[in-house]
Amino acid sequence: MLITCAPACRETPPIEPLQLDGNLLTVNNRTDQDWKNVEIWLNTYYRLKTDSIPAKGRFQAPLDAFVAGFGQRFEFRRMQVKDLRLNATSPDGKPVEIKKQFTVGGLDRLKRSS
Secondary structure, rough: OOOOOOOHHOOOOOOOOOOOOOOOEEEOOOOOEEEEEEEEOOOOOOOEEEEEEOOOEEEEEEEHHOOOOOOOOOOOOOOOOEEEEEEOOOOOOOEEEEEOOOOOOOHHHHHHOO
């Protein structure tokens, strides 16, 4: 007996909680709990806040919406994203902390391999 698996049988990779697509950030809350008091930090200097991201929900924002302490805006066309983090609180008061893992590319790849 020969059994074949249709494309629907393939295991899909899990959705990353922090996704970048050009100038658009998508935050995917794949948990069963709402995230409250959400702060997203870009390059440890620029911040964006939202009250909550519902369980199994998502939040989207352009990177140009991130603002630094003195009102400077992140300029996607002129700046590079090097660090992206999310801090929030779950309903039971526990912290939610997520850091995006970036793949090494360009000249950085050469530095690390030598």
